Amino acid sequence: MVTIRDVAKESGFSSTTVSIVLNNAPLARYIPETTKKKIERVAKKLGYRPNLFARSLRSKRTHTVGVMVFDMTDPYCTLILRGIENSLYQSSYLPILTDVHNERSRFERYLEMLLDRRVEALIVLANWLFVNIDVLADLEKSSIPTVLIGRSLQTDFASSITVDNEMGSRLAVEHLHSLGHRKIAFIRGPKTLADRAPRWKGIRAFAKANGMTLDDRLVVDLPESRDPTSSFEAGYKLTEELIKRKRPFTALMAFDDMTAFGAIRALAKAGLRVPENCSVVGFDDVAASSLYTPPLTTVRQPMEAMGAAAASIVVDGIKTVLEKREASAVHRKMAPELAVRESTRSLL
Structure with a gap:
């Protein structure tokens, strides 16, 4: 194992100077740049690797x-x-x-x-x-x-x-509105999830500003769950429930992409094609969104x-x-x- 003494011997500088340079100690700023570069070249040539454990004990880092x-x-x-x-x-x-x-x-x-x-x-x-x-x-x-x-x-x-969850949900509902959709179903997030409130606020603000009516009978909530993939199953079941309510809707806005995937599956089972019979929008833009059938329109979080x-x-x-x-x-x-x-x- 190559030590600081080996680097000092090869470079012609003292062990103290080599140690200051290789450990980037505060005193290193007083050492000439030419000296630093020579020491670093020799250290690299010899294959010197610092003992990070020992260094962390000294520096407490x-x-x-x-x-x-x-x-x-x-x-x-x-x-x-x-x-x-x-x-x-x-x-x-x-x-x-x-x-x-x-x-x-x-x-x-x-x-x-x-x-x-x-x-x-x-x-x-x-x-x-x-x-x-x-x-x-x-x-x-x-x-x-x-x-x-x-x-x-x-x-x-x-x-x-x-x-910006409020901005994201507004982008989604604005997109659906621009396509002529007025009867929109919404699957909101779990009541205790922090993202739920600003997203719903963005939807309500857009609806109010554009004279769009939000039908309470077309609004459902995801249940609480510790399993992040459970929103697929929940999206499926909640979309089935929306269909059973016999309230027509031409678009569905899901709380996240996994929920949207479940909704698309439920719509397909009911004989409703996406987007021909119902448009669907998600939120997140997880990796599978662009690969799904059909590829999902969604709000992309950076x-x-x-x-x-x-x-x-x-x-x-x-x-x-x-x-x-x-x-x-x-x-x-x-x-x-x-x-x-x-x-x-x-x-x-």
Whole structure:
């Protein structure tokens, strides 16, 4: 194993100088650039690799970021994780990934384990089941930069990345309205889910501004569930229920893409073709949306960008802590966009 002494001997500089350069210590700024480059060239030539464990003991740093996901099987997570991983990689931080299985006790235990391993920051793909002020209060005491994705607690210590849900739902209903649809069925999210209220607010605001009547008998709610794929089955059953109510509708707006997939299946079983007999719109733009039959029109959340933004915020937060500057939470709301595909058609 190549040591600092080996690099010092080969480069002709003292072990102290080599150590300062290779560890990028504060005194490195006083060492000439030519000296630094020679030392780095020799280290690379000899195949020197720093002992990261020893370095972390000296510097009290781990260059790790805890990433907590509420359910790894949720297709919503995939692109967000890609964005997090790419951004942390570019900043030379190692993500430690945990899947809490939608269990509060598992979340609390993993949080304790991550803190014991001295992660320098935390990113939480949040949902309504476990993220609350009481649980995250421990993070505030630890001075660990924290970002929640998908949920904003509007606290002073936890930053957040969310999508503009109100804008997204407005884009979807505006699209259906522009195609001539007036009798629209809605499958809303579970009552305790934070995204539900702003999405419904966006729909109601558009309806009011455009004189569109919302029929209460064409509005149903997804049940609470810990299984992210259960919305497919729920979408199927709720669409069957809407059909049985004998209230005609020419379009259906689903809370998310999985719900939309279930709705399309139920419509097909009832002999209703999409989009010929009923247009369907989803929300999220998960990977399967463009591959489904028909390809789903949906509101696209910028999921990879959301993950990258969260990673960028925690990296900046770590720098703030190291420089002993006062940190402030960042709350960023990102704009969605409508992905128009083949599940919607014009009545005009």
